[in-house]
Amino acid sequence: MATMGTKFRPITERFPKCYQQFLADMRRPRARVMCRPPAEKLRYDASQHLVFKVPDARIPTIFLPESQRGLWGGEEAVKGFRLRKKGRGTVPTLWVPYVTKNVLYSEILDKHFQIETTDHALRLIDESFGFDNYILKTPVQDLNSQMALDIRRKMLLAMARREIYPDNPERRKEILEKYAEFIIPEEEAEWFGLHIREATWKLLEQEQKAKGTPMKAQLRAKFIESLKNPTPPAES
């Protein structure tokens, strides 16, 4: 039974605001990759003299857990049917992304990564002029990869702590100027892109630290200490 006077707050409300915003961002609708929106939003029906909304429904995709440790640019699997020749029915089909291993270079971390990518992801990287720009600029829900979020957090932390290029101050200054728009405070960068399971542990640890050690644990430690080093009885 809850103690009197304390109101229960769910864990999603106890997160820092920056992480709550991140969770909200992840729930936003993602960009379409496997299908296209209709060409026109409205349609005029001449026979009825009426204007209709053009029906629009995305093609449902299947989430693949492997996509979380690569850069697939939002691609997923699609399960459905394919038409055969006229009058011959359909064939059940599973369309899956074509993934290759490639090496990419991060300017901020000064590191090479071997990453499983699709051609679409490489094209997106080309369009945003580089791996760093793609990771930092793309909306979080469109990255669709825990690995990309982890790399982004490392980049943000390295820039916030000014830890990039420790031996080359000129290059450090150059890079910090180039990516100045993405620099955020260190406290926010620590929380960015964490998986909700990791974030929960982090929050619980912080709360425990703020509370301090419980009195029961303190007394137990004191008792064990006294057993190890018994004080001699006072002489009367």
Added chain:
Amino acid sequence: MFAASVLRRVASPNCYHVRTLIVLKRSHPLRQPQVGEAHKNLQTKRMRTYELVPLTEEEKPKTIKVVLKELVEGYGAVGDVIEVPRNFGRFELIVPGRASYASPEALKWAETLQERGIEVVRFTSKTSPGTIRYLRSRVYALIMSEKNPWTLEVWHVRSHLRSQGLVVPEEAIVLPDKPINHNDGVFGKDIIITIKINGKDEARCRLRFRPAEELLSPATQLQEVEQPWYIDTPTALFESQAAEINQMHDEVMAIFQKRIEAIRSEGLRSIADLNVRAIF
């Protein structure tokens, strides 16, 4: 049976170069829903029958623009903006740091090269830097007479180079400023000449004077030689060229040692390996 079924499933290799991204659309059009009504029939088989959207002009494989950060042989000099095939640009130029994407910042950097004091070295042709490296790593013999008097001329050099497999026009050869005569004690000593490629790029080439009478006598031809003549430590004819000759000799020896070690570890691959001259 298995192999045939697998082969039937594999798409043509041409497709991979074009687009591996799957873009689908419904084979049958969506039903017009009533106002305020959600789609009800999306789970039916009819609504889950898809077909591939054909390729648009934008999605066809294109080249990418890159700005070179250093000299890339056959492609350009520092600061050049070039268009290359996508994967070559990504994985051969950008990932190793030889170039960067042609972003507005990179283009601005390329324009302000002169202000930063970066020298732009250009060569007249694609193969010119390779030829310069090739000539540096070799020693050519100048087989001249010990008895008959001579003064070194351009055609001497041209004909000796040609006999050793290097065809150079006479206009391209630039001899040292000092005239060289037969009685200067030249034999066994090295000089460096300049060979102008396309009249502009200067290649340095090392020559060694060797006595013709001694070489042509049958006694020396039958003699077994432990190591080839061009491995001997060089002595410069002109003192001004001594430092450069020693440096070039070190480069030659490095290549020689590397090749010998390869033969020792891997063994002879062909009879051509036995020819010591072919080692270079």
